[in-house]
Amino acid sequence: MKSMTRVTSLLCLSGVLLILVTLASLRWGADQVSFNTVWQALRSTHPQSLDQQIIRTIRLPRVLGAALIGAGLAGSGALMQSVTKNPLADSGLLGINAGAGLMLTLCLAFFPKLSTLQTTIGAVVGAAISAGLIFAISSLKQVQLNPTTLVLAGIAISGLFTALSEGLALVSQLKQDLAFWYFGGLGAVSWSQLRVLGPILLIGLVLTLLLAPQLNLGYLTDDAVQSLGKSLPLLRLGALGCVVILSGISVALVGTITFVGLMVPHIARWLIGTNYRHIMPLTLLLGATLTVSADLIARLINPPQETPFGIVISLIGVPFFIYLARKEPGNL
Amino acid sequence: MNLIETKAVSIGYAQKTIVDQLSIQIPKGKITTLIGPNGSGKSTIIRALAHLLTPTTGAILLDQQNIQTIKAKALAKKLAVLPQTNATASDLTVDELVSFGRLPYRRPLAGLTATDHQKIEWALTQAKLQDLRHRALSTLSGGQRQRAWIAMAIAQDTETIILDEPTTYLDLTHQLDVMVLIKQLNQQAHRTIIMALHDLNHAARFSDQLIAIKAGQVQIQGDVNTVMTAANLRHIFQIDAELVDYHGTPLILTYNHCAPTVGDSV
Secondary structure (H helix, E strand, O other): OOOHHHHHHHHHHHHHHHHHHHHHHHHOOOOOOOHHHHHHHHHOOOOOOHHHHHHHHHHHHHHHHHHHHHHHHHHHHHHHHHHOOOOOOOHHHHOHHHHHHHHHHHHHHHOOOOOHHHHHHHHHHHHHHHHHHHHHHHHHOOOOOOHHHHHHHHHHHHHHHHHHHHHHHHHOOOHHHHHHHHHOHHHHOOHHHHHHHHHHHHHHHHHHHHHHHHHHHHHOOHHHHHHOOOOHHHHHHHHHHHHHHHHHHHHHHHOOOHHHHHHHHHHHHHHHOOOHHHHHHHHHHHHHHHHHHHHHHHHHOOOOOOOOHHHHHHHHHHHHHHHHHHHOOOOO | OEEEEEEEEEEEEOOEEEEEEEOOEEEOOOEEEEEOOOOOOHHHHHHHHOOOOOOOEEEEEEOOEEHHHOOHHHHHOOEEEEOOOOOOOOOOEHHHHHHHOOHHHOOOOOOOOHHHHHHHHHHHHHOOOHHHOOOEHHHOOHHHHHHHHHHHHHHOOOOEEEEEOOOOOOOHHHHHHHHHHHHHHHHHOOOEEEEEOOOHHHHHHHOOEEEEEEOOEEEEEEEHHHHOOHHHHHHHHOEEEEEEEEOOEEEEEEEEEOOOOOOOOO
8 A cells, every 4th residue: 555645746756757858858969959948949939049940840749749659658558457457468469559550551552652640640540440350359259358358369460460561561662661660769750740649649648547547447357347337348448449549649650669568557556556546647657758768868879860769768678677576576 | 025036047158058947036134055066057146146147038136126127336236246256456455455345336537435435444344354454465365365355345335245155265264254254244234145155064054045056956945954954965965964953053064975866967
């Protein structure tokens, strides 16, 4: 049992941390600016200098995108772990990333003239198709939507879609383009994408927070939940919907970054206890903080070159994860 | 007066019928226990009474109302269920687990009300868990954990509590703890109790009514002295039991296999 003061202070602390790394991300990069310039750029609608322009048109969407994507990936990881009762679950497990990947490949192969935004939306549709298929498959039999059928259907879909998109990429010689898309990282996130996808991500995050108290039911058996008068299929449908929005968009924007969704919910749980009412907000904040700082480090390691930030996330995350796992044995 | 009644209820999966034309009556305010060999359909009946399974034919009536027509949340205010396995919860504290019992009463997004806290407190007191309330379930003994699960059902504040083999895997003392707690709920809080039990001596000692099930059908139902006879035990379990009368309750001293008699299905 973690006391309320601990919960509140942890949430405040991680909120402050997020603001700090966000400001640092705006200030530091290949081009160094002062905090004063950052402040001016944020306040004025008409940037006066090149520095202010860089901050407003390049760094700001990038940092906002990183925060939203990080929160989204971490949140969908927590959703998946509760709904599938599987501590190793994330959106990759349900074939949602593979669905987004396949649609992305299809767009690049057959409609190369589509804008980046249109292609991104295509990938989100792909994620939704995956989720829909998984739902259809796991409710084909008369068994209810239970965690095992959900995961099995996800693995099957994932395998099929990955094979299809790799085959297609090979045939149409798209390997390079896809790699570019995926390794482009957060640098490719633009205002035009954010203007459309940002609000949707925000709605997804709010829905996830609203759903959080219900996720505690994942600790009970299905029988127990049902006898408490709760509808499991409805809860699972809601959770899956949120995962599609959050991870579908994230994958479409920056490619598959599995580690955030897997790791951040565990870190949050270690810090704040077992109640998803507390876990979820902390997960979102930590996910955003981790992604923003990883992106900052990726830009600073070897400027002006960018190190792929997935690698940075693993480099920060894994040692911390191992440290926590060793500190509290029996919790992993 | 009967609280729960089944009318010609059959339950099965696909082609296989597990329970056939079951008609039983559960009296209000009493402890009714289902006994019978493994695979006899006890758990299936318990799950159907708890509305975790839907009968293929027939109707289950709760207070004269078909259980199918009662909304899930409303039913959860009348009927608390303790399923046989509750394995998943481990990091939860006793407090957190018991608060789940208040779910049927909570509005979406609202926190616990004063009534909720009061009921949770009462449930913890009944199950003697006040000192363990902040402990994680994983750190409790099997008996303490089972009491925590029962406390969750108590917090649900229902007229009826259904328990599927609540003493499985517990040692003698903890079995007794659980049985005494159940009896106390019945006597002091006037809960109607329906359960399945394997231990016949416990069933005889703590129940008002026994229902003996074999091959998905009721063999005999009635008060303890009517059901717990050597002849009935031979028919239901294929055992020769040494029964004695202990303060008015039948008690099995020991038992042996017996050859199946003609007409019995094995």
